[in-house]
Amino acid sequence: MIELKADKLVFSCPDVHASAALSISFQRTLRIPDDENDYPLPPGLGEFPLRHIDDHADRVPASWIEHGGVMLPMYQSEAMWLYFDSKYDVERHVDYPFAIKIATGKINAVSGKEWKQGLHRKPTQDYVVVPGQPWLDGYCVEKGIIRQFVAMPLGAGYTAEEQITGKAEHGGLQIMAIPMKREVYEKRFPKREPARFSIGRMPHFSMSDSCAEYGEMGLAPGGRMKQDIYEDEFDLADWDLEQASRCFVHIANSMVWHQITGTKPPTTPPTAKEYTAAGLPWFMWYDDKRAGLKGSKVLGSLKSIATLGRHKKDVPLPENTTVKPQNVIPLRQGLNKNQVREFEEVGQ
Amino acid sequence: MKVQPEFGVFIRQRRQALQIRNNSFSVRGLAKELGIQPSYISKIERGEVAPPSEETIVRMAHVLGEDPDVLLALAGKVSRELRQAIVKRPMLFAELIRQLKDAPDHALLRVVREVRDGNW
Numbered sequence: 001m002i003e004l005k006a007d008k009l010v011f012s013c014p015d016v017h018a019s020a021a022l023s024i025s026f027q028r029t030l031r032i033p034d035d036e037n038d039y040p041l042p043p044g045l046g047e048f049p050l051r052h053i054d055d056h057a058d059r060v061p062a063s064w065i066e067h068g069g070v071m072l073p074m075y076q077s078e079a080m081w082l083y084f085d086s087k088y089d090v091e092r093h094v095d096y097p098f099a100i101k102i103a104t105g106k107i108n109a110v111s112g113k114e115w116k117q118g119l120h121r122k123p124t125q126d127y128v129v130v131p132g133q134p135w136l137d138g139y140c141v142e143k144g145i146i147r148q149f150v151a152m153p154l155g156a157g158y159t160a161e162e163q164i165t166g167k168a169e170h171g172g173l174q175i176m177a178i179p180m181k182r183e184v185y186e187k188r189f190p191k192r193e194p195a196r197f198s199i200g201r202m203p204h205f206s207m208s209d210s211c212a213e214y215g216e217m218g219l220a221p222g223g224r225m226k227q228d229i230y231e232d233e234f235d236l237a238d239w240d241l242e243q244a245s246r247c248f249v250h251i252a253n254s255m256v257w258h259q260i261t262g263t264k265p266p267t268t269p270p271t272a273k274e275y276t277a278a279g280l281p282w283f284m285w286y287d288d289k290r291a292g293l294k295g296s297k298v299l300g301s302l303k304s305i306a307t308l309g310r311h312k313k314d315v316p317l318p319e320n321t322t323v324k325p326q327n328v329i330p331l332r333q334g335l336n337k338n339q340v341r342e343f344e345e346v347g348q
Numbered sequence: 349m350k351v352q353p354e355f356g357v358f359i360r361q362r363r364q365a366l367q368i369r370n371n372s373f374s375v376r377g378l379a380k381e382l383g384i385q386p387s388y389i390s391k392i393e394r395g396e397v398a399p400p401s402e403e404t405i406v407r408m409a410h411v412l413g414e415d416p417d418v419l420l421a422l423a424g425k426v427s428r429e430l431r432q433a434i435v436k437r438p439m440l441f442a443e444l445i446r447q448l449k450d451a452p453d454h455a456l457l458r459v460v461r462e463v464r465d466g467n468w
Contacts, residue, residue, distance in 0.1 A: 002463040006413055009463065014453030025413075027369075044369045047413075054464055068466030088361050090354050106468075134368065174468070248468050283369055331368055 011177040019089040031079040032223040034306035041283040069248035073257035073265035074151035081137040095131040104219040105161020112298030142295040150222035159218030171218040173249040215253025228292035282325040353395035360393035399423035
């Protein structure tokens, strides 16, 4: 089952295990320059608000009601990243494992394939695994490189969906979460003695009237960012597909969010130029123990927003100045206690 | 008040997870947000002191994006709001809890609002 709690999607599978729960939040962030340079990870600037579609059924397109799910507001050319956090099992000292499929406009953000049920590893893995993959910032285009998720109006031709299918049909995000089978989990992660310390883990496009009227948005590939999408270290049969649950996340243009919900959307984030000039931190994530996926050829062939804009003689990104992040904070998976302390001191 | 090690472990784990990309979740940052001493946060996380007051736990839940009832339960507490509801109708709630205490989760979850999935 899926609940909406404090602007997070919470997937829980109590029939599988008491700890089988996963929360996904949608983080506001700055848009990295779309200039073919490879950037470190930008910060989280807070969560996008999430609302039930059904609570605003009289002010959203009929297709949204048919899809069900939730909605969030984004400004045109605003970026986002997804934060995954599965429940910590205090008896086994581990976060409950989940496989997560993420698609934008029903195009898989890891494999570039059109949405289909189940989990696949061939020809390419089409999901991420948590814990281990704490976030996803964009499309997996090369080994160690993603292109940032950037909101663009559905129907303008920039979204991954439109570039691949030639249609502006779905938009939004589609998410499916699959827990690990209980018996596999209990065998792989036996109970342990209580610990006093936790360990840091650490074509031609047709644009329907409804797209424009409701400010319906999709996600398009923006600038390049250094981020690995990791291979699944478990067996494919470890995942409990019978307990999978899914959610359609619609994206409304922030300019019409108030008309739909009666509430103000978040303010626009700072530009990469403003953020970097202020000396604020960027991040690099290292996990030497896991292997990164090669990246999808389909996604790798997509044109970025800036590139496509030049082809269209359009200026889709209002600010796209190259920046040179100086303050880059390294983060590593599997931090030991002392390393966590070092990091805390740096932070304080 | 009894020390609840699980509460401290949970708080530390949540705070560190959030701190990875938002440094306001350092021990000092969280302490400042809550208006308490950083050393107190450290002691709570290490399980050296009992969990803080209900008010502080609720604020802590808000800052960390957690459910206040879950944090209160980890701290061995029940919120004032729930206590008042029980005290108002003690026999009804006592009977209700006794009857539901062994019910499977899926039966209890029927009263929870789910995100509706449609056709797509």
